[in-house]
Amino acid sequence: MLSYQKLRIAALSTAVIAFAATSGSALAQKKYDTGATDKEIKIGNIMPYSGPASSYGQIGKTEAAYFKMINDQGGINGRMINFISYDDAYSPPKAVEQTRKLIESDEVLFIFNSLGTPSNTATQKYMNAKKVPQLFVATGASKWDEPKKFPWTMGWQPSYQVEAKIYAKYLMKEKPDAKIAVLYQNDDFGKDYLAGFKAGLGAKSSMIIAEESYEISEPTVDSHIVKLKSLNPDVVVSFTTPKFAAQTIKKIAELSWKPMQIVTNVSVSVGAVMKPAGFDAAEGVLSADYRKDGSDPQWKDDAGMKKWSAFIEKYMPGVDKSDNSLIYGYGAAQTMVKVLEMCGDDLTRANIMKQAASIQGFTPDTLLPGITISTSATDFAPIEQLRMMKFSNGKWDLFGDVIDASSTTH
Structure with missing residues (x-):
């Protein structure tokens, strides 16, 4: 009788422990804050x-x-x-x-x-x-x-600064005597790019002969482009959002001006930037990317x-x-x-x-x-690699190796 009771108590204890364990793990598994439920x-x-x-x-x-x-x-x-x-x-x-x-x-x-x-x-x-x-x-x-x-x-x-440093490195290598004009959006977006670009040029920041800012509320940047052309730079770097990038490329072409052009990665969309600017006008424009191009047959x-x-x-x-x-x-x-x-x-x-x-x-x-x-x-910087590319015949052509910029940020 006693042994039966002992066995029963032992079985009960095991059951209680097992129940506690499963309940505990169930509680541990499902934890929610506001905005999450089982469904x-x-x-x-x-x-x-x-x-x-x-x-x-x-x-x-x-x-x-x-x-x-x-x-x-x-x-x-x-x-x-x-x-x-x-x-x-x-x-x-x-x-x-x-x-x-x-x-x-x-x-x-x-x-x-x-x-x-x-x-x-x-x-x-x-x-x-x-x-x-x-x-x-x-x-x-x-x-x-x-x-x-x-x-x-x-x-x-x-990050914009990492990207801008890559452009600076490219220019110092490929065009070390460049006279650079920078057009940038007058907010945190544009200023971040400009800071990274200057940091990338370092002692060669004197290559920048003009810094021209525009407001996001302006309908067009045409007047800024005309002003920059009068200073005769041979490189135009556009730290702009898509609408203004398209305007910049288009206006430069309308002025029959042919500087080397670099646009930001956020403004490389063929559909939203290059098409409105005109493929002929955009021929030869440079940028960098980390994504494949949905319109490129190579993929x-x-x-x-x-x-x-x-x-x-x-x-x-x-x-x-x-x-x-x-x-x-x-x-x-x-x-x-x-x-x-x-x-x-x-x-x-x-x-x-x-x-x-x-x-x-x-x-x-x-x-x-x-x-x-x-x-x-x-x-907290998930993507820190880019490749340079050039716009040619209606699409972006990648060139050079993947550039890992993580060493420049940490």
Whole structure:
């Protein structure tokens, strides 16, 4: 009898321990903050669907379509993505208003890939104070890679300063006696590029003979181009957004002027910049990139680009495949999905940032061969590699090796 009781107590104890263990692991597995449940992950986003930077709106549309595809495939660990994207017209005050709405009214889990340096700058302190991830922001400002100062903010694309240093190195090697004119947007975006460019030139900053700024509110930069031509530079570097990059290339051609031209990576879209500028006018323009080009036949048999193309045809039929916002939005969304998969059932804001800072060698379908995404607790710059390229016969031709600029940032 006693032995039977002992056995029964032992069995009960084992059952209690087993129950406690399974309950504990179940509790440990499922952790949620506001915006996440067993069935849903609520993601916020802000894009300039209107205003002077509206050509970037396709990024938000691509991300919405990508998340729809993920939902059609069963979601992430069974949870559907609820993607809420608002227009801020590239206006910082509007961005603040929409960010507050997303966090306080819509109660999103985090904000993903909101676009624009001025807009993200306006919301950065608020989001860090609220401890809400401001993740993979769609701007290359160097300030998104400051994990000690802003532990809830992380960039995605290569930083503007890193990119500008690459242009400076290229010019010092290929055109060491150049007289350089710089046209830049008079905000954090343009100033970040200019700072990186000057840092890259170092002691040779005297190569810059003109620095001309414009306001985002100006309808055209034509008068600035006329002024720069009068100074007779042989290189024009345009630290501009797409609308103004297209105007710059077009006006230079109209003036029958033929300086070497460099445009920013954010303004290399064939559809949004080169076509409006005119292919003849854009012939020979230089830039750098980390992404494949959706309109370039060299990628027709590339496995990643086949996936991208199938996605575009099914979820965004009729769009212009030469608009590289479709490439950008896909790559950023694919990275976000990767992080959410890494989170498992711990969908807390802290764990989302922890996983975002633990990516090693991830390669979205749309990145150039040899370019990967890696982060750490002290490195919030996911992509730090680029290749130089030249616009020729209606497309971008890559040249030279992949340049790893991580050594210049840390």
